[in-house]
């Protein structure tokens with residue numbers, strides 16, 4: 227079966243681990259346990275009629291304490307850039323990581339997710355704020371790891387994009 | 392291959408999985424660590440350490456990086472960084488791989504860290520959590536600020552919009568607090584009242600606006616009535632160097648507390664002006680009425696007021712003779728001097744004499760002090776002698792002398808005192824017939840009727856009845872305290888219009904007071920009227936207005952008098968023939984063919 231490596235990228239606590247857990251096991255936890263190092267998960271999907279094994283590299287949140295290693299990105303077919311919709315400042319991290327990834331790997335497919343969409347009251351990001359980044363992504367979507375809204379579709383879109391490239 | 396037992400024991404002590412790479416193959420050295428096989432896919436006989444190298448995506452990735460490095464034959468080690476791989480190790484198992492090149496040998500060491508064994512994890516966790524919670528509190532703060540900001544902006548915007556609408560409607564707005572202190576004055580209100588809000592805010596209405604107490608009292612009174620029973624209050628505001636404005640003031644409770652009030656000021660100056668123009672003068676001094684008969688009276692008052700002669704005012708009881716006298720005084724040059732009214736009826740000769748001319752102490756029993764009479768009291772002004780027909784003859788004689796000589800002598804004195812008094816007399820009797828029967832001195836009659844003024848009875852000016860009754864109602868409902876009664880039902884007004892009013896305007900006023908006291912709704916109904924109105928059922932039909940019955944009667948009587956000859960009847964009634972015919976048709980009087 228064809229394997230595709232996908233990296234989860236974004237600032238800390240934006241919900242990378244939660245999105246993977248929702249996608250792989252269908253569960254969600256409110257408790258925040260920051261990811262140390264690289265966490266690897268996998269799930270099979272069908273894209274364009276073909277079975278595909280997605281190997282998900284959940285990288286630790288990029289911040290002053292930990293920087294994503296370029297070597298971890300090697301071999302990726304695509305990545306998921308996650309923004310926390312309740313924290314505007316996570317947009318900047320996403321932009322930085324996008325630049326870093328493109329510099330390391332060249333342009334590869336990615337989806338841009340505005341996570342925690344269930345927290346409507348605290349929502350702080352709107353689409354124009356991410357339009358530059360969004361134009362390069364193969365999908366920009368609001369999602370919620372908590373309710374599952376938009377999660378399947380986001381991974382499906384990326385899988386689709388990776389098989390055609 | 393390790394050939395020493397010591398080496399084996401040493402590797403085991405690390406609790407690590409150690410491989411040595413020889414000829415492209417990895418071989419596990421020493422014993423298996425305590426964590427092997429892990430809880431995931433390597434469970435079962437297939438799960439050898441070598442298998443782990445095949446199934447781990449991370450290790451494969453790492454080994455791809457390590458390969459070229461090993462080939463470079465540099466002594467040292469290369470670390471993979473921490474990693475976990477759920478499918479193989481389950482949750483919460485973190486490992487690290489280290490590639491070593493030492494003594495020409497290539498080793499791969501896998502170490503496991505429990506979450507408790509990672510000092511870095513709690514530190515990172517704490518740092519990140521703190522950052523999150525700090526951010527959350529800042530965020531909360533920002534959001535609260537933003538929300539308050541928008542709310543404030545919104546309510547200010549709403550207030551501005553509302554004021555713009557009110558100003559556009561030419562409505563001025565004043566708000567007062569529970570103590571009647573002005574808390575707000577809209578731009579329009581400032582313009583209408585020609586005041587500066589800075590001077591009015593914080594003051595009560597009487598203090599801030601300088602309105603007559605009458606207005607502010609009524610506003611206060613109105614505020615105490617339930618909202619449904621409230622009426623707009625008419626206020627006329629005099630303004631510096633600008634025409635005065637007529638306002639209607641509506642008193643509303645502030646929804647935030649009924650002791651706070653909102654006053655809406657409606658500019659009705661134009662409306663008032665139009666109304667005045669449409670209706671002509673409805674009032675003269677304190678006399679009310681716009682009938683031709685009353686207009687003639689007003690004109691006559693104006694004509695004779697300034698001519699300093701005696702006036703005889705004639706009219707039935709209750710027609711307002713004293714009001715005429717007061718008007719005559721107020722329009723005369725004597726207006727700043729006293730106006731004294733005396734009723735000559737019902738007083739004994741001596742009492743009336745001493746009242747009019749005064750007396751000296753001891754002049755008669757009971758005269759314990761010197762007393763100045765009304766003539767002296769009215770010196771320089773006007774003396775109004777009501778019911779002069781009832782004046783005893785001896786007093787008439789004295790009065791005549793006083794009028795001729797311009798001096799009085801107090802009873803019991805002999806010294807004359809000069810007085811300058813204009814006498815206005817009034818009577819409801821036919822003085823010439825009193826002269827004939829010897830009860831009134833003819834020379835006095837000629838003396839006092841230098842000018843004459845006849846007041847019409849109410850039945851001869853029925854068109855004034857609605858105006859009069861509404862004017863009385865307006866005053867009486869405040870005095871009697873029935874502010875809610877606002878008008879007179881058409882049916883009740885019909886009764887008023889049909890009644891003969893022997894007591895004239897005074898009776899009308901009395902009937903209205905009576906009705907108001909009995910009234911239970913907000914308009915006066917026939918049932919509220921005094922008993923004498925009961926028979927006047929309004930069944931005659933609303934077409935027959937004031938005076939209709941009288942006119943029909945008049946024409947019928949005239950026709951009868953001249954044996955049905957219409958031309959003569961018309962002459963008799965001082966009408967042109969065409970008018971006469973028209974009247975007959977209007978009043979449905981049948982035309983007999985034989986008469987011309």
Ligand SMILES: Nc1nc2c(ncn2[C@@H]2O[C@H](COP(=O)(O)OP(=O)(O)OP(=O)(O)O)[C@@H](O)[C@H]2O)c(=O)[nH]1
Pocket residue numbers: 236237238239240241242243244245255256257258259260261262285286287288341342343344345369370371372373519
């Ligand atoms: N309400 C809500 N909370 C979410 C959602 N996704 C994640 N969270 C919460 O956000 C916190 C961080 O989630 P993680 O999935 O651990 O975030 P991460 O990006 O993996 O964080 P790091 O590993 O520290 O970089 C946790 O408390 C989650 O429960 C979401 O869609 N809705």
Ligand SMILES: [Mg+2]
Pocket residue numbers: 242243244259260261284285286287
């Ligand atoms: Mg994570």
